Amino acid sequence: MKNIVLIGFMGVGKGSVARAMVKQSAMMALDTDDIIESMENRSVKEIFAQEGEEYFRNLERKTARWLKKKVEGTIISTGGGFFKVPAMKKVGTVVLLTAQFQTIYDRILAHPDADKKLKKRPLFQDIEKARALYDERLSQYLEVADIVIDVSDKEVDKIAREILKKVKK
C-alpha cells in the first residue's frame, strides 16, 4: 500500500491534517521534520542556525531515501520544502494542501501559540521573504501534486475525510 504524502506551504496545516487522518483510518503518521529533529537531536531552527539550509536539505533527501525504501501505507506530513527531493512521487501519493498566503498567515496569527509557531520557522522570519517564497513555490507544488486540496475555511476533520476518500478512488 502506498504512502500518502502531504505537501504544502509552512503553516497550511499538514501536521494537523495528518493527525486527523490517523483518527479516521487505520494508518499511522510520520512527519519529516520530526524525523530530522530526532536524527539530529536538535530542532529545525537550530539546524538552520548552526549548519545552514543546505545541510538541512541534505537531511531531507536522506529522509526521502529512507521513506522510499522502508515505509509503506503511512501518512507522511512534510516540511514545506521537502517536495523538492528527487523522485518525490516514489515516496507515495502526493497530496498538496493549498490556501492563499494571507489565509495561512492570518491563521497562524490567530493561533494562541502564534509567536512560537513563527519563531520555530527560519523561513518565516521575514513576512515579505515568506510571501516571495510562497509565490515562487506555488507552481512547483502543483507540478508534483497528484491530488490538490484547498483547505481554506474547512475543518481539519473534513479535509482529512476528503483526502482519504480521494486516495481510495
Ligand code: S3P
Ligand atoms: C520549510 C518548512 C518547515 C521546515 C523548515 C523549512 C520550508 O516545515 O521544514 O523550516 O522550506 O518551507 P513546515 O512546513 O512544517 O513549517
